[in-house]
Amino acid sequence: MNSVADVWDNVLSQLKGELSETTIATWFDELEAVDIQGNTFLLHCSNDFKKGYIESLFMKNIKASLHDIFSTDFEVKILDDLDYAELNNVRPNRQSERFTSAEFTFETFVVGPSNKLAYAASVSVAEHPAQNYNPLLIYGDSGLGKTHLIYAIANVIRRNDPRSKIAYVKGDDLTNELVDAIREGKTAEMREKYRQADLLLVDDVQFIAGKKQTQEEFFHTFNTLYESGRQIVLTSDRPPSEMTQLEDRLRTRFEWGLLVDVAPPDFETRLAIVKNKAALLGMELPDKISAYIAENVTANVRQLEGTINKILAYKDLLGNDTDEETVTRAIQDMLRRSNEYVPTPEAILEYISKYYSLDESVIRGQQRVRDAVSARQIAMYLIRSMTNLSLDEIGKVFDNRDHSTVLYSIQQIEKKMKKDASFAEMVKEIKTNINSKR
Ligand SMILES: Nc1ncnc2c1ncn2[C@@H]1O[C@H](COP(=O)(O)OP(=O)(O)OP(=O)(O)O)[C@@H](O)[C@H]1O
Known part of the structure; x- marks a missing residue:
């Protein structure tokens, strides 16, 4: 099951067992699935009469089908046109809020020998976009401030020109977005969004390496922006020369501008960061x-x-x-967390398969019997929390599911663990047992 639309198709086919074809054709034809937010399944219906009818008669059936599919309870909300428009407007604003947040600015960034070049280059790009260093690529290990710096750049650019169009995307989301755009026939809109940007920020760009179509799209976006004098800032966990699966034409472009690295901070910088963070938390x-x-x-x-x-x-x-x-x-x-043994996804699946007495192929596959769904969701949760795999990579392990399905499953487990102490205990026990197999 790959998208909200697929889930909805599933619900409809289940409803066919309970309601007549005519009922479904008459009342459900104007309903479309919009999103899953936490435990709420969002639908949209422009026809207020049908919306009201479904709300009073069929909500129980829809909820029951969703429960069958995911083995958990769902709220179902049907949005009218107004709600729907609001939902769509809210999203872009959220992203821009990050660029105005006081948390990720140059002022809150502690500068030391390990990051001073990256800091200076970022300040320069923010003050003089597309003049000195284009693209700017900041690389280094996880948790060393790359995202902080690109938000800080966006923050200054937004402050200097509140109308500037800023596009931010993570490398792995770019692929997912492209797949969705192709499926929905909206590639032109997607191109427009990125090619209109005054500032394009791509976080963790290494994830596009090896993805043929994403690289192709990105190549053209890059050229359009570069040629029209717009600033591009990229971050990655390694320099382009080490992105073995990256197309050469992108590699050379990434190297056109300035490459700067961030390294782990030295003692003095760490001390300053500790003091700063503590002060910020009061x-x-x-x-x-x-x-x-x-x-x-x-x-x-x-x-x-x-x-x-x-x-x-x-x-x-x-x-x-x-x-x-x-x-x-x-x-x-x-430290215990960071020194932890990192099991392979195969080792996690192998253990869960034994624990549930289910064949691994059933856990990876599409069957929706109750145990298979829980085993699958727990496996996704554990792979996410015990390995460094991205949502996308986890999706591949499970019959090529997409990242939103994986994210959804993980959120389900997190919620259930919060609500149900014995369930949380069981997940913990599985984790300990997997860890003890090192
Ligand atoms: N020099 C610094 N001064 C203050 N805070 C910092 C500094 N470096 C990193 N941080 C903070 O550490 C956290 C992790 O940084 P950030 O998310 O920017 O890392 P990253 O390099 O982008 O990692 P990843 O590749 O995993 O996304 C953030 O909350 C950020 O604000």
Whole structure:
């Protein structure tokens, strides 16, 4: 099942077992599936009369079918034209909010030897777009501030010219978006969106490598923007020379402008980041404690942030001061997570298949029997939380499902774990057992 529309097709075929063909043809013909948001399935119907009729007579049937498909309860909401238009308008605004957020700015970015070149290049691009470095490509390991810097660029450009069109996309989403656009016959709209941008930001561009059609589209978008003097900023986890599956014509273009790397911060920078983050959270950390954190959490800034968030949570939960014991506990938690054994998706599937006594092919496949659905969702959740696979890559493991189906499954498990302690315990136990197989 690959999209909301596929889910809806499934619901309709289930309803055929309960309602007559005429009923379905008469009342359901103007309904279209729009989205799944959390546990709410959104439909749209322009005809108010039919909408009201379905709401009063058939909601139970729709909910029951969704329950059969996903083994969980759903709310169903039918949007009228006004709601529907609102839903579509809200989305673009959300993205632009990130560019005006005070969180990811140059002011909140701590500069040190490991990132000063990337910082200086970003400031230059923000102040003089498409003049000095086009494209700008920032590369480096995860959690070292690449996304922070491109948001900061967008922030300045938006501030200097509130009308500037900024397009932001993640490399893996670009492929998904293209697939959807092709399916819905909307490639022209998609092109328009990116080729009109004054500033194009592509985060984790390495994900387009090896994707033939995405690279083809991106090549033309790149050329259009570049030739008309618009700024392009890319981030990736490696330099273009190491993107083995990237087409040469893109590789050379990525290298036209400036390549800058971000490296793990040194002790002084880590210390400054710890102090900054703590201050932003309104927490006072004794110098000794800040230094202790900076000495022990060294891999990346995301871990430093995670440690500070944990200390804050312990303080809120336990009401204790930031003594060395609390901090050590928070750091150990962080480090344990980062040193964890990383199982392969195959190892996770193998364990779940035994646990549920289900054939692996059933878990990977499309069958919707109850156990298979739960086993599949748990497997997706565990692969996401125990490996570094992207949603897209996980989808491939499960019969080429798309990333939104994977995301949906993961959210279901997260919600169920929050609501149901014994279920959470069971998932934890499966995880521990997989970990113990190292
Ligand atoms: N030098 C820095 N100063 C302040 N905060 C930083 C710095 N570097 C990173 N951060 C913070 O660390 C977190 C992770 O950074 P970010 O998301 O930018 O990493 P990334 O390099 O894009 O990683 P990924 O490749 O995984 O997306 C963010 O909350 C960011 O604000």
